[in-house]
Amino acid sequence: MSNENLFHISSSPHIRDKRTISRIMLDVIIALLPALVVSTIIFGARALVITLVAVVAALITEHIISVLLMRKRTTIGDLSAIVTGILLAFNLPVAIDPILAALGSVFAIAVAKMAFGGLGFNFINPALAGRTFLMASYPAAMTGAIFAQKGYGGKLPENLSGMNLDAVLGANAIDGISQATPLVAIKKLQELQDFDLLDLQEAFAPLFLGNVGGTIGETSALALLVGGIYLIYKRVINPLVPFIYIFGVFLLYWIFGGDYSHFSGSAFTVPMFQILSGGIFLGAFFMITDMTTTPITLKGQAIFAAGCAIITFLIRKFGGYPEGCSYSILLMNLLTPLIDRYVKPKVYGTGGAK
Amino acid sequence: MIYKFMQELKRGVFTENPIFVLALGLCPTLGVSTSVENGIGMGIATTLVLICSNAMISIFKDLIPDRVRIPCFIVIIATFVSVVQLLIKAYFPEIDTYLGIFIPLIVVNCIIFARAEAFAAKNSVLPSITDGLVMGIGYTVALVVLSALREFLGANRLLGLSVIPGYSPMTIFVLAPGGFFTIALVLAIINSFKLRGKK
Numbered sequence: 001m002s003n004e005n006l007f008h009i010s011s012s013p014h015i016r017d018k019r020t021i022s023r024i025m026l027d028v029i030i031a032l033l034p035a036l037v038v039s040t041i042i043f044g045a046r047a048l049v050i051t052l053v054a055v056v057a058a059l060i061t062e063h064i065i066s067v068l069l070m071r072k073r074t075t076i077g078d079l080s081a082i083v084t085g086i087l088l089a090f091n092l093p094v095a096i097d098p099i100l101a102a103l104g105s106v107f108a109i110a111v112a113k114m115a116f117g118g119l120g121f122n123f124i125n126p127a128l129a130g131r132t133f134l135m136a137s138y139p140a141a142m143t144g145a146i147f148a149q150k151g152y153g154g155k156l157p158e159n160l161s162g163m164n165l166d167a168v169l170g171a172n173a174i175d176g177i178s179q180a181t182p183l184v185a186i187k188k189l190q191e192l193q194d195f196d197l198l199d200l201q202e203a204f205a206p207l208f209l210g211n212v213g214g215t216i217g218e219t220s221a222l223a224l225l226v227g228g229i230y231l232i233y234k235r236v237i238n239p240l241v242p243f244i245y246i247f248g249v250f251l252l253y254w255i256f257g258g259d260y261s262h263f264s265g266s267a268f269t270v271p272m273f274q275i276l277s278g279g280i281f282l283g284a285f286f287m288i289t290d291m292t293t294t295p296i297t298l299k300g301q302a303i304f305a306a307g308c309a310i311i312t313f314l315i316r317k318f319g320g321y322p323e324g325c326s327y328s329i330l331l332m333n334l335l336t337p338l339i340d341r342y343v344k345p346k347v348y349g350t351g352g353a354k
Numbered sequence: 355m356i357y358k359f360m361q362e363l364k365r366g367v368f369t370e371n372p373i374f375v376l377a378l379g380l381c382p383t384l385g386v387s388t389s390v391e392n393g394i395g396m397g398i399a400t401t402l403v404l405i406c407s408n409a410m411i412s413i414f415k416d417l418i419p420d421r422v423r424i425p426c427f428i429v430i431i432a433t434f435v436s437v438v439q440l441l442i443k444a445y446f447p448e449i450d451t452y453l454g455i456f457i458p459l460i461v462v463n464c465i466i467f468a469r470a471e472a473f474a475a476k477n478s479v480l481p482s483i484t485d486g487l488v489m490g491i492g493y494t495v496a497l498v499v500l501s502a503l504r505e506f507l508g509a510n511r512l513l514g515l516s517v518i519p520g521y522s523p524m525t526i527f528v529l530a531p532g533g534f535f536t537i538a539l540v541l542a543i544i545n546s547f548k549l550r551g552k553k
Contacts, residue, residue, distance in 0.1 A: 115538075133524075136531065137523075139525075
C-alpha cells in the first residue's frame with residue numbers, strides 16, 4: 001500500500017481542523033495580555049494580583065467541580081476557566097478585596113457555567129454573571145474607590161474629574177487618587193447641563209490610552225483594540241460583530257445625542273466619548289464574541305450585537321447606571337436561543353424553488 | 355398510635371415534603387424565605403389553614419358536587435385564611451407587616467389545594483387533619499431550612515442575631531435571585547443524596 005490516504009475509509013466528520021478549544025482559548029488569553037499589561041502600568045501591581053486571584057479561583061473551582069461532583073476528567077485543560085477569570089477581573093475595580101474577586105470567580109464557574117454542564121452549555125457569559133453577582137451583593141465595593149499609582153500620568157480635565165490633578169499630584173505625597181469614572185462624570189455633568197465639549201475632546205487621548213478611572217481591564221481602548229485585531233487576524237472572531245456593536249452605540253448617540261446639528265463637528269464629540277469610555281471595547285471584542293452564549297450564525301450574531309448596542313445606549317442614556325455594557329450583553333445572552341431560532345439557515349436542497 | 359403518627363410525620367417532612375419533593379407552593383416560599391422569623395410565621399399560618407381546611411373539606415366531601423368542587427374548596431380555604439389573617443393582625447402585627455400580601459395569598463397556595471384535592475376529598479376527618487398537620491410541618495421545616503440559609507448567607511444573621519463577626523454577607527441571597535439559587539442548591543443536594551441511595 002503506497003498511498004493509504006487515498007483509500008482511507010471513516011465515518012463523519014470528514015473535514016477536520018487543527019483548531020481546538022484550548023488553542024482558541026489560548027488565542028483569547030494572548031489577546032487579553034496587552035490590556036493586562038496596560039492596566040498593570042496604570043493601576044499598579046495590584047491589578048495583576050487581582051487578576052491572578054480570579055484566575056486561580058476559577059481554575060480551582062472548575063477542577064473541584066469537574067472531578068469531585070461531575071466525576072469526570074478535569075476540564076481545566078481547555079483553558080476556558082483562565083479566560084473567565086481574566087475577564088471577570090477586568091470587570092472589577094482595582095481596589096476590590098481579593099477575596100471578593102475569588103468569590104466572583106467561584107460564582108461564575110460554579111453557578112453560571114458548571115451547574116449547566118460546563119463549557120458549551122452555559123447560557124450566559126460566566127464572567128459577566130460573576131460580575132453581576134458581586135454587583136448585587138457588594139455594590140459599595142464594586143463601585144467604590146478607583147485609584148491609580150503615584151505618578152498617574154493621564155488625567156481627565158478638571159471639569160470631568162472634579163479635582164485639579166496637577167495640584168493634587170504635584171504635592172507628591174499620595175499613593176493614588178480616587179476619582180469618578182468618565183461615565184459617572186459625564187452622566188452627572190449632563191444632568192447639570194454643565195459640560196464643555198472641549199473638555200470632552202481633551203479627554204479622548206487618556207480614554208484611548210487608558211489613563212482614566214475604571215475597572216481593571218476596560219480603561220485602555222488601545223490595548224483592547226490590539227487584542228481584538230489579533231483575534232480577528234487569528235480568525236477567532238468576526239470583525240463584523242464588534243464593529244456593529246461599537247458603531248451602533250456611536251450611531252445611536254449621534255442620532256439621539258443632543259442639541260447639536262448632526263453634521264457639525266461637535267455632534268460627534270459625545271458619541272466618541274461614549275464609545276471610548278466604559279466597557280464598550282472590552283465587551284465588543286471579548287464578550288459579545290463568546291462562542292457559547294451568542295448566536296451560531298453570523299446573521300444572528302449581527303442581530304445580537306445590534307441588540308447589545310441598543311440596550312447599552314438605553315441604559316447609559318436613560319437608566320440609573322452610568323454603564324450598561326455588561327447588562328446589555330447578559331440580556332442579549334438570554335435572547336440568544338430565540339435569535340438562533342429565527343435565523344436558522346435553510347438546509348441545502350430543502351424548501352421550494354423561487 | 356404514636357408510631358403511626360411518626361410514620362405520617364416522616365412522610366410529610368421527608369418522602370413527600372411539599373417543597374423539596376412535591377415542589378408545590380414555590381412562589382410564597384421564594385417570597386417569604388428571607389429571614390427565619392418570616393419562614394416560621396408563614397409556616398405556622400399555612401399549617402393552621404391546612405389543618406382546618408382539610409378537616410372541613412373531608413367533613414363535607416360527600417355534599418360537595420364533583421363539578422363545582424374547586425370553587426367550594428376556595429370558599430372553605432378563603433374562610434380560614436381570613437380567620438388566620440385576622441388573628442395574625444390582632445396578635446402579631448409585626449409578622450403581619452413582614453408577610454404582607456403573602457398571607458391572603460395562602461388562598462391560592464397550591465399545597466393547600468393539592469392536599470384538599472388529593473387527600474381530604476378522599477379520606478375521613480382524622481386522617482385528613484393528620485395529613486394537614488404533617489404537611490404543614492414539612493412545609494415549615496423546608497421554609498426554615500431555606501430561610502436560615504438565605505438569612506445567614508445574605509445578611510449574616512440568624513433569628514436577628516449576627517453569626518460570624520467580620521463576614522461580609524452576600525446581599526444577593528436575600529434578594530429575589532438568591533431565593534432561586536438557594537432552592538436550586540438545596541434541591542440539588544437532596545436529589546444527589548437520593549440518587550446515591552438508589553445506586
